[in-house]
Amino acid sequence: MFDPNKVISKRCADIKPSGIRKFFDLLETMPDVVSLTVGQPDFVTPWNIREAAIESIEKGKTYYTSNSGTQKLREALSDYLTSFDLHYEPKGEIIVTCGGSEAVDVAIRALVDDGDEVIVHSPNFVCYEPLVSLCGGKCVTIETVAEENFKVTPEKLRAAITPKTKLLVLSYPNNPTGAIMERADLEALADVLRDTDICVLSDEIYAELTYGGKHVSIASLPGMRERTVVVSGFSKAFAMTGWRLGYACAPSEIAGQILKIHQYAIMCASTASQFAGIEALTNGLAAKDEMVREYDRRRKIVVNELNNIGLKCYVPKGAFYVFPDITVSGLSSDAFAEKLLFEHKACVVPGTAFGSCGEGFVRISYAYSVEHIKEGISRIGAMMRSL
Amino acid sequence: MNKELLEIIEKNARLTNEDIAVMLSKEEGDIKKMITEYEKDGIILGYKALIDWDKTDSEHVNALIELRVSPQPDRGFDKLAEKIGNYPEVTSLYLMSGGYDFMVLLEGKTMREIAYFVAQKLAPLDTVITTATHFVLRKYKDKGVTYGPAYVDERSNCL
Numbered sequence: 001m002f003d004p005n006k007v008i009s010k011r012c013a014d015i016k017p018s019g020i021r022k023f024f025d026l027l028e029t030m031p032d033v034v035s036l037t038v039g040q041p042d043f044v045t046p047w048n049i050r051e052a053a054i055e056s057i058e059k060g061k062t063y064y065t066s067n068s069g070t071q072k073l074r075e076a077l078s079d080y081l082t083s084f085d086l087h088y089e090p091k092g093e094i095i096v097t098c099g100g101s102e103a104v105d106v107a108i109r110a111l112v113d114d115g116d117e118v119i120v121h122s123p124n125f126v127c128y129e130p131l132v133s134l135c136g137g138k139c140v141t142i143e144t145v146a147e148e149n150f151k152v153t154p155e156k157l158r159a160a161i162t163p164k165t166k167l168l169v170l171s172y173p174n175n176p177t178g179a180i181m182e183r184a185d186l187e188a189l190a191d192v193l194r195d196t197d198i199c200v201l202s203d204e205i206y207a208e209l210t211y212g213g214k215h216v217s218i219a220s221l222p223g224m225r226e227r228t229v230v231v232s233g234f235s236k237a238f239a240m241t242g243w244r245l246g247y248a249c250a251p252s253e254i255a256g257q258i259l260k261i262h263q264y265a266i267m268c269a270s271t272a273s274q275f276a277g278i279e280a281l282t283n284g285l286a287a288k289d290e291m292v293r294e295y296d297r298r299r300k301i302v303v304n305e306l307n308n309i310g311l312k313c314y315v316p317k318g319a320f321y322v323f324p325d326i327t328v329s330g331l332s333s334d335a336f337a338e339k340l341l342f343e344h345k346a347c348v349v350p351g352t353a354f355g356s357c358g359e360g361f362v363r364i365s366y367a368y369s370v371e372h373i374k375e376g377i378s379r380i381g382a383m384m385r386s387l
Numbered sequence: 388m389n390k391e392l393l394e395i396i397e398k399n400a401r402l403t404n405e406d407i408a409v410m411l412s413k414e415e416g417d418i419k420k421m422i423t424e425y426e427k428d429g430i431i432l433g434y435k436a437l438i439d440w441d442k443t444d445s446e447h448v449n450a451l452i453e454l455r456v457s458p459q460p461d462r463g464f465d466k467l468a469e470k471i472g473n474y475p476e477v478t479s480l481y482l483m484s485g486g487y488d489f490m491v492l493l494e495g496k497t498m499r500e501i502a503y504f505v506a507q508k509l510a511p512l513d514t515v516i517t518t519a520t521h522f523v524l525r526k527y528k529d530k531g532v533t534y535g536p537a538y539v540d541e542r543s544n545c546l
Contacts, residue, residue, distance in 0.1 A: 024544040038542045126546055297410035304409040353546060370406060
């Protein structure tokens with residue numbers, strides 16, 4: 001008798017299924033819940049961007065593009081990235097991918113071998129570790145803490161480095177904490193890395209959602225460009241999650257390797273999405289700025305509301321999440337989220353979904369209207385009062 | 388003048404002064420003072436809800452009337468505008484460039500009511516030369532808001 005379990009690759013079987021899935025499935029069966037869980041913009045992609053994709057389809061532009069994406073989009077990206085002091089050649093250094101997620105995957109696959117160690121920080125978005133383990137690599141976790149504004153410090157980085165360390169993954173602005181790394185923070189890490197052979201994968205998908213200052217990329221610091229892969233995408237900045245459009249930028253030696261994997265696995269990003277991307281970068285920046293302003297206003301509202309109900313909260317400087325400390329409730333993150341869901345019909349993501357050091361925290365998304373945010377937090381307040 | 392404050396409440400007039408204060412990193416009292424001042428100066432003229440009456444059992448008919456008029460020697464179009472604007476049936480009134488002078492937006496319960504209003508009130512006015520009445524068949528968007536099915540959040544949950 002054929003046993004499917006016997007044919008599954010060991011590396012795949014070893015990946016733990018995401019625990020939060022069950023919670024989300026449950027949430028979907030409860031329509032009267034005020035959810036603050038969603039990790040994507042509530043804005044619709046601006047119309048001019050949608051229209052550019054429609055026009056490309058109407059004109060019959062239904063072909064594969066070159067593997068690395070259309071020349072025009074890569075040129076637009078190259079121009080756009082200069083606003084972050086990043087300088088990449090459209091030809092050979094920029095690869096357009098199916099979302100930032102694919103860019104992370106192909107970058108890790110291009111860099112990580114059996115036995116390599118990859119340093120990741122936590123709490124964090126959950127894709128890095130499974131992708132590293134598929135390559136036979138092993139993740140070494142740096143736990144970031146609220147007292148240090150959820151930053152990776154040079155001391156912690158130094159302590160995590162071993163002779164096997166191949167790669168450091170940085171994802172700032174961070175999901176779920178909303179933390180950012182400022183120039184001085186990154187310079188301190190760069191000082192640690194400069195004399196090593198360690199590469200950096202910098203996931204900057206939330207770069208545009210940085211409040212009260214401009215995002216700094218570690219690749220813009222001296223001596224860092226040659227060892228860094230910058231990945232980002234259109235999802236968060238331009239409200240384009242469903243388009244699956246991202247990119248990886250790296251020096252040509254690394255980019256060439258990434259391109260090989262992308263070419264065999266994906267061929268090229270969706271052509272209509274690429275036309276939308278060109279429009280986003282050429283005529284969509286004002287709409288992007290307006291969305292960022294709106295997120296910033298909600299960010300202030302959400303922090304204020306949380307403080308009003310007695311939840312301590314690191315003031316996030318990026319992304320669209322807050323990560324309040326809920327230990328005052330006396331509940332674990334999971335118990336807090338469950339009680340809130342069942343008894344008060346509101347929903348947040350337990351911090352443990354982002355790594356064990358997320359215990360004691362929950363993630364609240366403010367990719368919602370102000371009214372919705374206030375209603376959700378007032379339900380959390382009702383629960384806090386009932387404890 | 389605080390342009391951002393005006394932009395914020397133009398989009399959502401139901402935010403509390405406290406909310407706006409938090410958004411703009413100001414004191415609640417400052418917001419209250421500014422809003423009162425803008426109301427007094429006639430910069431803020433009112434706060435209204437957008438209602439899709441088609442979803443209710445209440446009858447509402449809207450029409451757009453083009454008026455061609457002869458301007459009066461002393462006060463141009465203003466005197467007539469004041470007069471037309473006094474009718475409660477008139478919801479909006481604009482002086483236009485192009486093929487006609489006034490665009491009058493009317494709201495009534497029935498088409499007949501609107502037709503009578505045009506025939507009996509607008510057309511007989513001294514300086515009105517012609518009228519052309521266009522009934523609204525369906526409202527798709529008004530004041531930047533799309534009319535249609537209520538918003539349903541279809542975003543899926545992923546981390």
